[in-house]
Amino acid sequence: MNHPSGRPWLVGSWAPGDLVVAEAGPVRVAVYGPCPVAPARLDALVSSVRELSDLDALARSLPGNTHLVASVHGQVRFQGTVTGTRCVYTARVDGVPVAADRADVLAASIGAEPDEELIATSVTYGMLFAPLSERSWWRGVHQVPADSCLLLPAEGAARTARWWQPPEPDVPLAEGAVAVREALRAAVAQRRLDQGTLSADLSGGMDSTSLCFLAAEHDPDLMTFCWTGGSAINDDPLYAGQAARLLARGRHLTVPDTDAPPVFAPPYWTIDTEAPRAATRGMNAIRFGIRHLLDHGATRHLAGHGADELFTGGAAYLHTLLRTSPLTAWRQLRAHQALHDWPLLPSLAGLLRGGDLADWWRQSADDLARSAPLPRSPSLGWGERLPATPWATAEAVRTTRAVFQDVAARVTPLAPDRGQHEALTALRSAGPVLRLICREFAAAGLPLELPYLDDRVVEAVLAIRTHERFSPWRYKPALATAMEGLVPDVILTRTTKGDCEEPVDRALQEHVPDLLDLFADSELARRGLIDVRRLRTTLVTPPRAGDVWSAQLEATIGAELWLREIAARPAPQPALAGPARGGADRPAPAADPEETP
Numbered sequence: 001m002n003h004p005s006g007r008p009w010l011v012g013s014w015a016p017g018d019l020v021v022a023e024a025g026p027v028r029v030a031v032y033g034p035c036p037v038a039p040a041r042l043d044a045l046v047s048s049v050r051e052l053s054d055l056d057a058l059a060r061s062l063p064g065n066t067h068l069v070a071s072v073h074g075q076v077r078f079q080g081t082v083t084g085t086r087c088v089y090t091a092r093v094d095g096v097p098v099a100a101d102r103a104d105v106l107a108a109s110i111g112a113e114p115d116e117e118l119i120a121t122s123v124t125y126g127m128l129f130a131p132l133s134e135r136s137w138w139r140g141v142h143q144v145p146a147d148s149c150l151l152l153p154a155e156g157a158a159r160t161a162r163w164w165q166p167p168e169p170d171v172p173l174a175e176g177a178v179a180v181r182e183a184l185r186a187a188v189a190q191r192r193l194d195q196g197t198l199s200a201d202l203s204g205g206m207d208s209t210s211l212c213f214l215a216a217e218h219d220p221d222l223m224t225f226c227w228t229g230g231s232a233i234n235d236d237p238l239y240a241g242q243a244a245r246l247l248a249r250g251r252h253l254t255v256p257d258t259d260a261p262p263v264f265a266p267p268y269w270t271i272d273t274e275a276p277r278a279a280t281r282g283m284n285a286i287r288f289g290i291r292h293l294l295d296h297g298a299t300r301h302l303a304g305h306g307a308d309e310l311f312t313g314g315a316a317y318l319h320t321l322l323r324t325s326p327l328t329a330w331r332q333l334r335a336h337q338a339l340h341d342w343p344l345l346p347s348l349a350g351l352l353r354g355g356d357l358a359d360w361w362r363q364s365a366d367d368l369a370r371s372a373p374l375p376r377s378p379s380l381g382w383g384e385r386l387p388a389t390p391w392a393t394a395e396a397v398r399t400t401r402a403v404f405q406d407v408a409a410r411v412t413p414l415a416p417d418r419g420q421h422e423a424l425t426a427l428r429s430a431g432p433v434l435r436l437i438c439r440e441f442a443a444a445g446l447p448l449e450l451p452y453l454d455d456r457v458v459e460a461v462l463a464i465r466t467h468e469r470f471s472p473w474r475y476k477p478a479l480a481t482a483m484e485g486l487v488p489d490v491i492l493t494r495t496t497k498g499d500c501e502e503p504v505d506r507a508l509q510e511h512v513p514d515l516l517d518l519f520a521d522s523e524l525a526r527r528g529l530i531d532v533r534r535l536r537t538t539l540v541t542p543p544r545a546g547d548v549w550s551a552q553l554e555a556t557i558g559a560e561l562w563l564r565e566i567a568a569r570p571a572p573q574p575a576l577a578g579p580a581r582g583g584a585d586r587p588a589p590a591a592d593p594e595e596t597p
Helices: 039-046 052-060 103-110 116-125 173-189 206-216 236-246 283-295 307-311 317-324 326-340 344-352 357-367 394-410 418-444 455-462 477-482 501-510 512-521 532-540 549-568
Strands: 019-024 027-032 067-072 075-079 089-093 096-100 148-152 159-162 197-201 223-228 251-256 298-302
Touching (some): 019 039, 027 039, 052 067, 089 103, 096 103, 096 148, 116 394, 116 549, 173 477, 197 206, 206 236, 206 298, 206 307, 206 477, 223 236, 223 283, 251 283, 283 298, 283 418, 307 418, 307 455, 307 477, 317 418, 326 344, 357 394, 418 455, 501 512, 501 549, 532 549
Parallel strands (some): 197 298, 223 251
Antiparallel strands (some): 019 027, 027 067, 067 075, 075 148, 148 159
């Protein structure tokens, strides 16, 4: 698709029906992604657009999980989703600003190298929280923040502008739950298929089970997928079985978890060069599940990923609540104390302590230099601070501390309410991780849909009062209230959550020799970022079970596999875009060279 001058505007490949375009005079709008708006509806919306800022209202009315690309009088605007499941990247190619939804496509176009600082940070810290989760892994390729859009003007340089603000969390739970129910119902209905087979995870938890009952409203023959097995501390299969019996017309696939490759088991590989995967331990089990679904005819799959980040949170909201409703804040603090065994005085001190977000990042940088374990304290700050991994080299730690200090110099809260900031941080940190899982499904030929992360669903949930959304007395109260009368009470009132960490710890120890083989000739060690000897010591004599180090190990494995995949590929030929390996490329909007100096 071209600019009026005949130069390229959108370049890429996409499935039929995934791209909808409307025009009205000098205005062109393209919506790309699952369940895009109907052409007639988009025509009506575009007719009222006169300038780029008019696109804010248009974007807020779009359903689904989409990219929006627009050209208004020769100026281009490009944006993804507010959680980062759909990203926007930009770089200058031969002096021309170009944008894409694939960082590695742009990296190939400019001959970019991996960002060594971000790799060092991942190896040292493991988890990349926003805003670091919204930093491109390629030097010279820039990622647009999830709440912002990229503007490519007819003259001048490309720039970003924040267009989205989270709603004020002032809606009572009972009222907000109605909006959540309708937003989720619409999000799931938009994924229905005219042809093919819709499948969905049915784990037995509230998240996936709610999606299954919503999907069954329009597709009673829904195919569900459940791992069986369970244990004394994982009763998910028991609840999944009860839900399946109530979905009487559904086709229910049950697979013993012993049939799948264990976590941390070889082979270790990745096909994605956009970014390292942070969640690597179950890659082979995910691939096994995808093949099983495809073998049984699935053509689109629903999953409840993102619901934990959306519906659960810590106690950071108490800081804001204390200033508006001190008695309610005190009662909820006491409840959190009882649930988490927090001492009273440290809890009060944490609630009354000042310090802004920049202070938290600076303290996190200082913590990396500590050799002693971090003291256990109530989770009442801006987030959990983690120790440096035992295998990170001194150089990697120094680099990470400098990165954190740089973040501290520029960071601002994502919302005035600290609970709302915590929720947005969780969503925008998880979004890029889940995006890569979606890419894994797409590469195998099975689109993965995550309705909980649709923009309209996120907005409906975020509008609910934080102290009701994160109540210590109920599990996921916003979702449970929204699903009352639709999902069986046995699911909504469940007081347990499946715990799989014991078999994970056991599988990790069983595959220590395989992991040592993986790092015997390490790209990370070659770059001076990990100490293989200390990694060996940690694997052979690990810290206590369930410690954060295993999650950090996953990130290190992801970085190692990513660097190996990059090194194994032939040197890229500069190109604007091309077919993604094993999947489809996305639209790449470019400013018209005739309009850009």
